[in-house]
Amino acid sequence: MSLVARITSLAQRDALTVTGIALTAAWLFLVALFWLLVPEAEGSPGGIARLATVMGTILPLALIWLAVGMARALAVLRAEAADLRLRLSQMRDMAATRGAPPRAALPDADEAEPQPRPVPAAVPAAAAASRAAPRQAADPRPQPTRGSGEPRDPIDAETLIRALNFPDGADDAPAIAALRAALQDPGQARVLRAAQDVVTLLAGQDLYMDDLPPDPAPAAVWRRFAAGERGSAVAALGGIQDPLALDIAASLLRKDEIFRDTTHHFLRHFDAMLARHLPQMDDAQVAVLAQTRSARAFMLLGRISGIFG
Template sequence: MSLVARAKSLANRDALTRVGLALTAAWLLLVLLFWLLGPTGTTEPSGLGRLVRVMGLVLPLALIWVGVSLGRSIEILRAEAADLRQQLGRPLGQDSHGRDAARAPMPAPTARPAAPPHGQAPAPAAAAPSAVAARPRPGDQRQTAMRFEPGQAQAPIDVTTLIRALNFPDGPDDHEAIDALRQALRDPDLSRVLRSAQDVVTLLAGHDVYMDMLPPNPAPAAVWRRFAEGQRGSGVAALGGIHDREALETVAQMMRQDEIFRDTAHHFLRHFDGLLARLVPELDELQIAVLADSRSSRAFMLLGRVAGSFG
């Protein structure tokens, strides 16, 4: 919760506490006046009479503080809802105070023939002319995904542009990724996938789960192809390649407790699943490796593992 939302929530809860104290004092004053000014009895009250008097004194106090407690809980929920709406309206990569969250440097991957170095396409363009030439992501840049309004539908975009859009811009100076995202958002189907991915990554960033800090264990291209063909279960378990325990526990807790996040996550998983079914059969192994390293794919692997999509 942001500092402003927390301050407003605390102020409202303090006001409710003061109201509860005032009502309690008023009730105790009334009881005291009744005891001092009421008629005096000559007979000692029975046990039942004493119980009625105690209940008459305690029950109103209990009702007052139950009401105060409910009011405080409502204020907390209201502040969290307002903060969530604010987070959904912020660009990706900003913290709860509106500042850009610094991206941690990524560990260097080990050399492997099928997967490119983290965030880059392999240098030999002759071996794979259609591969995505992703720019390096230095650790001191800020991850920023910006919102764009979809325009008129145009011709289908090429694979390179689409994968670059699925990775989102590294910042306002990443003009190639920004242009790719603008082009992809003109396609209604791709726009739904990108916006659902953006919503998920924004919500995760609000809980300090950043895709740039979750390098996955690469799955073979054959596994991605089997998943795109509809295979599920242990045969595609390698797609759950993110093993960060803290991130997995955070997402699992959000899926259990946050209905908005749960609906957003399932919406994203459904749309990204459909995109993979259409896109992966057209890609070569190198392009699949670069796609798997994008921020959208990392979010898919993280959420899919928690949701049990990969067995």
Template sequence: MPLTDRIAILAQGRAAGLGLALSVVWLVLVLLFWLLVPGADQGGSGIGRLLAFVGVVMPLVLIWLAVTLADAIAALRAEAEDLRLRLSQLRDGGPRTDNGRGAGPVMGGGIAPAPPTSSLPADPGRARQSAPPAARARPADSRQTSMALDDVQPVQVPVQMLVQALNFPDGPDDTETIVALRTALKDQDHSRVLRAAQDVITLLAGHDLYMDDLPPQPAPISLWHRFAEGARGQAIAGLGGIHDPTALEIAATLLREDEIFRDSAHHFLRNFDVMLTRNLPRLDDDQIRQLSDSRSARAFMLLGRAAGIFG
């Protein structure tokens, strides 16, 4: 059972038990008053009977209102603890769930000896049928390989490898993308973008937002070139190609209410913006289309639209 459920159930049981005990004590006191106080059982005026009824019922209402509030506070604390645990595991470079599967794409904390040895399970049933080969699986299903960021050295990364790396591998058999990701991680600037993309994709997946479920509306290639030339705001609004209202509402709520998510999202948006500006002139039209359909680009479109950077 997840940590959140265990804590919430335990707190709920204690609060409900205390509320029941207090309710029984109060009803016993009312009964004793009714039986032992002279004249307590005699009928009075209508207002008197109303006040007596309110006096009996109101404490019960207050008791169970307190129980409900205690349950809500316990659930919030459990969610906060679970989020802290997830983020701690991400920083350690190896988040694991109770069944041994990872919670999201992992690139730090160790080197996978070879792509076929990756522990990431393939799940073809959750892949998008109409997607290009480089974008078929959900990052939240742990189909990204484990990568190391130690000894990062400046290298010249081919643009096609960068485009593939921004989508992350589909699974342990996606050796071509794994090689591209390993190569891109050797460049400090690219590794910064990939780390930031990993963080936001994992956090979004924790709220059931998966990039493979959010196909973007394609934007004209000319609009991407305008972005590379420095256009921003309403002039490049068409680049925010994700319009799913539920996803946008969740993302906007997280940006507004979750400080950790907000910092991660703004860090990702800044780095992805710089990466696009620097690399778009090196891409041909097909590579731009492939990049715009990658998981990282979808996260950029979703968070950018939720944050209002597209006007």
């Protein structure tokens, strides 16, 4: 029982005790008043009369304290029930957010998409178009598409890593700020939302990334994977060894079409994110990245999908 519930229960029990004492005193006062005011009977009372007098005095007292005891027990049960409801609520909240951020922590999709900058009013649209055309013609390289991962995201490695781990709760202000900053870029928004989807689906099966610490893989293996190597050369990335987690995730991948599509979507975007950002990270940052919740989901799902050999 929590401290607050215990204090509440003790306060209620003390109030009931005071009530019982007051009722007892009132009853004894009435008995004494009756004893003093009743006229004396001629002759000595018989045994039945004496027994009735004793029982009439004691039984109400017994009933009073029986009621007090039952009320105190009921107060304890109510306090324990309230404490249990509070604990269950906390457990539900923890299960809902553990390893996966609540939707309230993520901005809406409209906030994640950067708004196009308007052309200043002093520059006519035709002039802006005429200046843009020579630049496009002078650059023979193909322009990156929206989903190609270019241009590179302006956020630094520390912010990205913090965002990929998701906030621990509504009070984790640094992680929430990092997440919002990362979501300002469409490429990062895609990988973060894909990671959130798979982590949330796994949490729905009681698979929490916090409970699945991976065997650490060398930073060189991560770099080889980001460079495009596959198979046994990067097998160390499948560092999630928990057999129950592997069985549950593999079963979901086989039987649940939504989970399968979400997994492939996440693996594709996380792979592209590694190719973009891993070359700019040092080995210490790669090691921290590998411990994030998103990376743990990637290692688990990548292993059962066979991309690590």
